[in-house]
Amino acid sequence: MKILSIETSCDETSIASVEASGGIRAPRFKVLQNIVSSQIALHAPFGGVVPNIAKREHLKNLPIIFRQIFVNPKSKILNPKQTQNTEYKILSTKVDVVAVTVGPGLEPALWTGVNFAKEIHKNHFPKAKLIGVNHMEGHLYSFLLPQKTQFPISNSQFSKTKIFPAVGLVVSGGHTILLLMKSLTEWKKLGETRDDAVGEAFDKVARMLGLPYPGGPEIQRAAAPGDPSSVNFPRPMMKDKNYDFSFSGLKTSVLYYIRDHKEQSKNKNFIEDVAASFQAAAVETLVYKTARAVQEFKAKSIILAGGVAANQSLRETLVKTSKELGVHFFAPPMAYNTDNAAMIAAAAYIQTLKKKNRRITAQANLNL
Numbered sequence: 150m151k152i153l154s155i156e157t158s159c160d161e162t163s164i165a166s167v168e169a170s171g172g173i174r175a176p177r178f179k180v181l182q183n184i185v186s187s188q189i190a191l192h193a194p195f196g197g198v199v200p201n202i203a204k205r206e207h208l209k210n211l212p213i214i215f216r217q218i219f220v221n222p223k224s225k226i227l228n229p230k231q232t233q234n235t236e237y238k239i240l241s242t243k244v245d246v247v248a249v250t251v252g253p254g255l256e257p258a259l260w261t262g263v264n265f266a267k268e269i270h271k272n273h274f275p276k277a278k279l280i281g282v283n284h285m286e287g288h289l290y291s292f293l294l295p296q297k298t299q300f301p302i303s304n305s306q307f308s309k310t311k312i313f314p315a316v317g318l319v320v321s322g323g324h325t326i327l328l329l330m331k332s333l334t335e336w337k338k339l340g341e342t343r344d345d346a347v348g349e350a351f352d353k354v355a356r357m358l359g360l361p362y363p364g365g366p367e368i369q370r371a372a373a374p375g376d377p378s379s380v381n382f383p384r385p386m387m388k389d390k391n392y393d394f395s396f397s398g399l400k401t402s403v404l405y406y407i408r409d410h411k412e413q414s415k416n417k418n419f420i421e422d423v424a425a426s427f428q429a430a431a432v433e434t435l436v437y438k439t440a441r442a443v444q445e446f447k448a449k450s451i452i453l454a455g456g457v458a459a460n461q462s463l464r465e466t467l468v469k470t471s472k473e474l475g476v477h478f479f480a481p482p483m484a485y486n487t488d489n490a491a492m493i494a495a496a497a498y499i500q501t502l503k504k505k506n507r508r509i510t511a512q513a514n515l516n517l
């Protein structure tokens with residue numbers, strides 16, 4: 150099944166063309182194209198994503214990326230002036246599913262993708278099925294996408310390996326969720342954040358330290374030479390019996406620590422040590438509850454997903470913990486951690502197999 154997928158929920162404009170097969174027991178994907186146009190540089194001066202700039206950029210980039218994939222795949226860069234008003238012929242017309250992210254995300258940004266999907270469906274692929282996809286399901290299924298390294302079992306072995314029940318840890322700029330998964334399509338939410346998402350905490354702490362947006366990769370870079378035990382930041386709710394998280398208190402502790410050490414705060418070592426200590430507190434909190442859930446529910450694997458899954462320290466700690474617990478560990482390939490359309494195609498395939506329908510309209514607060 151050939152899937153054309155579109156992602157515009159936040160600050161990445163992305164279109165992918167993905168070949169899916171294998172069915173629900175052994176899903177396999179071949180990513181033919183996955184173009185991601187990042188708007189990070191445009192939002193960075195504002196310290197976060199500006200919805201109207203995101204909308205404007207999606208509107209500009211969607212037709213350019215679409216033509217790059219379906220009209221002129223060989224040309225690396227298309228000049229928007231050349232392509233905007235030119236008549237063009239679609240190279241490949243065999244598309245079975247047109248899939249688009251309908252939520253959660255920024256409403257103006259989501260609408261650009263939804264409207265574009267409707268338009269290309271009508272004009273170019275009227276026989277294809279048009280389906281709306283939950284962005285968080287995209288993240289959750291991104292571990293199924295093909296990868297060259299860091300994967301404990303290959304996709305072809307997927308069906309033979311007992312991975313369920315699994316504990317899913319979904320960590321992004323807007324979500325921090327712990328799931329108990331009975332299968333690829335049946336799960337129960339064990340807990341979630343009561344305040345800030347963990348990615349949001351990385352972004353805010355980076356800002357406090359004078360590091361640019363998005364903060365996650367910046368904190369990771371600054372933390373590498375730092376001493377994670379130099380500041381003993383709190384691990385809020387870590388020892389509580391429930392599976393919820395809270396990152397707002399940790400963030401505030403970092404704020405007070407910086408305020409109380411104004412003299413040193415411009416110092417490179419200070420930034421590195423605070424970044425490393427904050428990262429250690431965030432990672433330990435996430436891993437502690439994930440491990441407890443694995444033990445309580447006798448899970449066979451841990452599935453990590455979302456933009457924060459790119460964090461090296463989180464990945465390494467979960468790999469180590471999985472080994473200690475004797476369970477499998479799955480995480481997306483590095484290219485598919487942060488927002489991209491290939492993961493939307495993966496979720497679209499699973500959704501199609503389950504014959505699940507969703508309204509093709511922007512749903513900013515859609516739940517997992």
Ligand code: KG4
Pocket residue numbers: 159288320321322323324347348349351352363364365366369455456457458459460461486487488
């Ligand atoms: O999934 P995503 O691309 O967008 C949302 O759906 O939110 O996640 C973006 C989040 C941002 O908060 C970003 O700072 C964080 O993921 N992130 C990281 C890393 N790379 C991205 N956080 C920690 N370490 C990283 N290496």
Ligand code: ZN
Pocket residue numbers: 284288321455456487488
């Ligand atoms: Zn995302």
